[in-house]
Amino acid sequence: MLTRLAWLGLEVEFLAPARRFYEETLELSVANRPLARHVNDARSDDERAVTLDAGGTELILRRPTGLPRGGLHTHFACSIPVAEYDDWWDALEDEHDLQEHTFGDARSLYLYDPDGNCVELGQGDVRGPGIDGVFEVVLEVASLEDAEDRYGRLGFETVDRGSDRRRVRMNGPVALELWEPQLGLADARGGVHVDLGFETDDLDAVEAALEQWVCSLERSNSRLIARDPDGHHLTVLED
Numbered sequence: 001m002l003t004r005l006a007w008l009g010l011e012v013e014f015l016a017p018a019r020r021f022y023e024e025t026l027e028l029s030v031a032n033r034p035l036a037r038h039v040n041d042a043r044s045d046d047e048r049a050v051t052l053d054a055g056g057t058e059l060i061l062r063r064p065t066g067l068p069r070g071g072l073h074t075h076f077a078c079s080i081p082v083a084e085y086d087d088w089w090d091a092l093e094d095e096h097d098l099q100e101h102t103f104g105d106a107r108s109l110y111l112y113d114p115d116g117n118c119v120e121l122g123q124g125d126v127r128g129p130g131i132d133g134v135f136e137v138v139l140e141v142a143s144l145e146d147a148e149d150r151y152g153r154l155g156f157e158t159v160d161r162g163s164d165r166r167r168v169r170m171n172g173p174v175a176l177e178l179w180e181p182q183l184g185l186a187d188a189r190g191g192v193h194v195d196l197g198f199e200t201d202d203l204d205a206v207e208a209a210l211e212q213w214v215c216s217l218e219r220s221n222s223r224l225i226a227r228d229p230d231g232h233h234l235t236v237l238e239d
Contacts, residue, residue, distance in 0.1 A: 001155040001205055002198045003239055005174035007034075007051075007058035008134055009195030010117055011070035017114045018061045019050050025092070026078075026119070027130050028052040028059065054078060055132035060195070068233035073116045074191030075177075075184065077108065077136035079124035085109070088121055099186040110186035118188035138177040140190030141230045144168060147178045150228065153209045173198065193231040199239035206236050 012018035022028045034051035049062040055078070062070040080088060085107055092098055096111040108122035126132035141147035148158060148168050156170035167179040179190035200206050207224055210217055214226040214234075222238040 001202055001209070002173045002200050002236070004199040005057050005134060005137075005196065006199050006237065007060055007195075007197035008054075008074075008076060008137060009060040009062055009068065009070035009197075009233075010074060010113075010115070011064050011072055012061045012115045013063070014114075015047070015050060015061060015063055019052075021113050022052050022059065022061065025095075028054055031058055034058055034060075054134055055126070055128075055130070057134040058197070059134070062195075068195045068227075069193055071117075071191035071194030071232075073118070073189045074194055075118040075120070075138040075188035076134055076191075077120035077122050077175075078131045079126045079133045079135050080121050080131055081126055081128040082106075082123045084128060084130070085121075085123050101185050110188070117191075118186055120186075134174060136175040136177060137194065137196065138179055138184070138188065138190045139194055139230065139232055140181055140192055141178050142180070144178055144180050147230065150213045151176060151178070153212060154206065155209075191232075193233065195233045195235075197235045197237065200236050201239055203236065203238045210234070210236075 031051045031053040048065050049060060052059045060070060089109055092111060099110040101108050106123040108120050110118055110120050112118055124135060144166060151170055156172040156176055158168050159171050160169040166182055167177060170176045183189060207219060210224060210226050214228055216227045218225045224236040226234045228234060
């Protein structure tokens, strides 16, 4: 149903330091022709927003000057080639308080951006160089059971549950971690009013799934714009 995570929006207080962090520290480049600009032209104002290319997923840094806002204190994970991990650690450790966690044979490092978003760089089967896609986003939800049911209707499949039963991991075009309010690894929190953009090969099916549970839903040409009960903003485009 959903085929790809097209973008992730983050709210920033000041655009310049946020842009420096992602361009210089994480070595992301400004997207040449951002897909997100076709959804809301206000996002393309260089004084209010900038769109970066995170290995095929757009990362939108946006000041809170209108709706949708980007996500607050969002924890998200980016893939890096296995062989680059030690180089990234060496490059970042002097300026950042890094933490490391291991998942099977894969290592991940965690650091924070200037606005309190927790960025994970995790070893993955990607070519690189550098960051090559966003593979996980964490959403804060009021009711885990309800949120799991809602995202299941969009084709996400539950693959893991936290030992405290207050979080689940769902696989889809991106891994979604649904957390009731809590602190996770590296004291990360689930994102509030996160802005997610997806592509689909069946917009009618997505619309039918969304209209069962979203708080608002608009369709214009080849896109859907919705707001879920936890305040997260979902846009779906035909691929």
